[in-house]
Amino acid sequence: MTQPDVGRIDGLTYPTGTAYMAGQYLPMSEARISVLDWGLLHSDVTYDTVHVWNGKFFRLDLHIARFRRSLERLRLSVKYSDDELRHILVECVRRAGLRNAYVEMLCTRGLSPTFSRDPRDAANQFVAFAVPYGSVANARQLKEGLHLHLIDTVRRIPPESVDPQVKNYHWLDLVTAQFQGFDAGAETVVIKDMNGNVAEGPGFNIFAVRHGALYTPEHGVLHGITRRTVFDIAEQFGIAVHSGNVSEDQLRHADEIFITSTAGGIMPVTRLNGVSVGNGAPGDLTQTIFRTYWEWHDDPAWTLTVDYDEAKHAQ
Amino acid sequence: MTQPDVGRIDGLTYPTGTAYMAGQYLPMSEARISVLDWGLLHSDVTYDTVHVWNGKFFRLDLHIARFRRSLERLRLSVKYSDDELRHILVECVRRAGLRNAYVEMLCTRGLSPTFSRDPRDAANQFVAFAVPYGSVANARQLKEGLHLHLIDTVRRIPPESVDPQVKNYHWLDLVTAQFQGFDAGAETVVIKDMNGNVAEGPGFNIFAVRHGALYTPEHGVLHGITRRTVFDIAEQFGIAVHSGNVSEDQLRHADEIFITSTAGGIMPVTRLNGVSVGNGAPGDLTQTIFRTYWEWHDDPAWTLTVDYDEAKHAQ
Numbered sequence: 001m002t003q004p005d006v007g008r009i010d011g012l013t014y015p016t017g018t019a020y021m022a023g024q025y026l027p028m029s030e031a032r033i034s035v036l037d038w039g040l041l042h043s044d045v046t047y048d049t050v051h052v053w054n055g056k057f058f059r060l061d062l063h064i065a066r067f068r069r070s071l072e073r074l075r076l077s078v079k080y081s082d083d084e085l086r087h088i089l090v091e092c093v094r095r096a097g098l099r100n101a102y103v104e105m106l107c108t109r110g111l112s113p114t115f116s117r118d119p120r121d122a123a124n125q126f127v128a129f130a131v132p133y134g135s136v137a138n139a140r141q142l143k144e145g146l147h148l149h150l151i152d153t154v155r156r157i158p159p160e161s162v163d164p165q166v167k168n169y170h171w172l173d174l175v176t177a178q179f180q181g182f183d184a185g186a187e188t189v190v191i192k193d194m195n196g197n198v199a200e201g202p203g204f205n206i207f208a209v210r211h212g213a214l215y216t217p218e219h220g221v222l223h224g225i226t227r228r229t230v231f232d233i234a235e236q237f238g239i240a241v242h243s244g245n246v247s248e249d250q251l252r253h254a255d256e257i258f259i260t261s262t263a264g265g266i267m268p269v270t271r272l273n274g275v276s277v278g279n280g281a282p283g284d285l286t287q288t289i290f291r292t293y294w295e296w297h298d299d300p301a302w303t304l305t306v307d308y309d310e311a312k313h314a315q
Numbered sequence: 316m317t318q319p320d321v322g323r324i325d326g327l328t329y330p331t332g333t334a335y336m337a338g339q340y341l342p343m344s345e346a347r348i349s350v351l352d353w354g355l356l357h358s359d360v361t362y363d364t365v366h367v368w369n370g371k372f373f374r375l376d377l378h379i380a381r382f383r384r385s386l387e388r389l390r391l392s393v394k395y396s397d398d399e400l401r402h403i404l405v406e407c408v409r410r411a412g413l414r415n416a417y418v419e420m421l422c423t424r425g426l427s428p429t430f431s432r433d434p435r436d437a438a439n440q441f442v443a444f445a446v447p448y449g450s451v452a453n454a455r456q457l458k459e460g461l462h463l464h465l466i467d468t469v470r471r472i473p474p475e476s477v478d479p480q481v482k483n484y485h486w487l488d489l490v491t492a493q494f495q496g497f498d499a500g501a502e503t504v505v506i507k508d509m510n511g512n513v514a515e516g517p518g519f520n521i522f523a524v525r526h527g528a529l530y531t532p533e534h535g536v537l538h539g540i541t542r543r544t545v546f547d548i549a550e551q552f553g554i555a556v557h558s559g560n561v562s563e564d565q566l567r568h569a570d571e572i573f574i575t576s577t578a579g580g581i582m583p584v585t586r587l588n589g590v591s592v593g594n595g596a597p598g599d600l601t602q603t604i605f606r607t608y609w610e611w612h613d614d615p616a617w618t619l620t621v622d623y624d625e626a627k628h629a630q
């Protein structure tokens with residue numbers, strides 16, 4: 001899927017793609033931030049991600065609006081208007097020449113000239129980049145379903161500590177669970193909240209299907225835009241959606257399970273902790289939502305088309 | 316304290332100092348990591364910090380040992396031996412020419428060549444740097460004491476989510492509290508744990524003194540090496556130390572309060588939520604511990620002297 005540039009000076013291999021930072025468009029191999037940036041040293045940063053499919057951004061305005069809310073909550077400042085943000089993101093994709101892209105915008109607290117510990121002394125840094133489209137699930141997993149483990153030994157960082165609606169990079173709970181899941185033979189994992197209810201996985205929300213209705217966690221999880229799109233699809237099809245506490249039992253007795261993410265869309269889960277979900281194949285309702293989700297990627301009402309031919313700005 | 320380099324290509328001003336990464340020693344303005352590094356994008360990184368005072372590292376071996384434990388817990392790998400690590404850190408300080416330095420070593424998950432979401436695909440990245448010594452408290456605050464607020468609206472990320480003994484950059488709870496504290500006129504803040512007990516502040520542990528004994532939180536906080544040094548000093552002076560739950564009430568009725576950090580050492584607190592602590596001046600016991608802490612910085616048993624004159628390696 002990617003065509004890495006080999007042989008950079010640091011010996012690392014980078015995905016293709018284009019980044020924007022400090023007023024410049026750069027190849028991914030050159031997009032670097034200072035090691036003194038509080039985005040690294042305190043994870044004092046927020047972000048949003050959006051994808052481009054067949055040359056079209058999907059629900060970009062929702063992602064930009066959420067990014068604005070996250071920035072405001074963290075008292076971070078980005079100098080670009082929404083129009084300018086859209087332009088930068090489109091330009092990253094256009095310059096990278098990617099028809100299918102994973103696009104991220106982020107803003108860090110930045111660094112203070114004196115390494116002062118007062119976050120008000122730092123100059124906030126905006127970065128955007130477009131890399132080849134990536135997914136939580138690979139092609140086989142999308143077709144046959146993922147093997148997911150519900151991990152019980154680590155709990156999602158609670159909203160009393162970090163507001164999950166402020167999209168954040170506080171992932172050590174999720175990464176720790178990922179390694180435990182890999183040890184147990186899983187392909188990905190979901191963890192619980194502090195109350196023992198099902199929460200979310202590394203970068204995705206989870207849905208259980210039971211008797212034709214959808215159940216998904218509401219509290220202590222990011223309200224993903226793919227999750228919201230599932231709500232919109234469900235409304236169109238007259239499918240009931242219950243957004244609230246989801247117990248381990250409800251997950252274990254689900255007829256179908258799927259996960260949702262900008263990185264992959266609608267992804268079926270066919271094994272939970274080693275046990276088949278339903279008949280062990282992606283379920284009918286999951287497939288209906290999957291198909292509709294991707295059909296909507298052609299709908300001009302939901303998309304913004306990238307013009308790859310027009311060079312709007314010289315570098 | 317710092318002499319910033321002005322006018323870098325990115326328009327930012329950096330502290331002086333020397334970094335080590337990818338086999339090279341670099342000025343701080345050139346020490347950058349990829350924006351695709353999971354250290355930034357998932358805060359999938361651990362670190363340790365140590366300081367140099369009057370040309371001597373203080374308790375470096377304890378910091379390296381803790382760094383090793385953190386690495387192991389996160390399944391991160393650094394290729395250097397302890398001797399090599401020591402050499403790199405000394406060399407950063409020597410090349411920077413800093414007699415008083417704040418020194419940090421960190422290891423990120425790194426980036427995967429395909430931007431895969433599997434952390435096992437990433438190449439771990441080690442970075443070290445030495446910058447001019449910085450402190451949580453400035454000179455006036457060290458002398459007169461800090462104005463601290465106990466913030467009640469955000470709780471420290473619990474150990475069920477992220478093990479605080481794995482030194483980590485999950486600081487959004489602390490940064491959020493910092494801004495609330497600034498709004499309230501405080502100079503720094505401490506937050507509570509999920510059970511409502513006193514936890515820690517941004518980069519420091521807290522101690523209350525009552526009737527000649529020390530009280531400090533034990534659970535859900537980093538066991539700092541300055542905190543441990545206070546235990547060692549207390550033992551020498553026959554001062555009782557109670558490490559366990561510390562309530563808001565205990566803090567409010569303390570005779571003295573001080574905070575401890577590698578970035579600043581022993582720092583008196585003389586106002587808590589706008590109310591004087593004790594008689595409003597740094598207490599006797601705090602000052603005894605403060606003096607002893609810095610005296611021990613001259614003790615060869617606790618220190619490693621930097622040889623600034625000898626160029627052990629050509630760059």
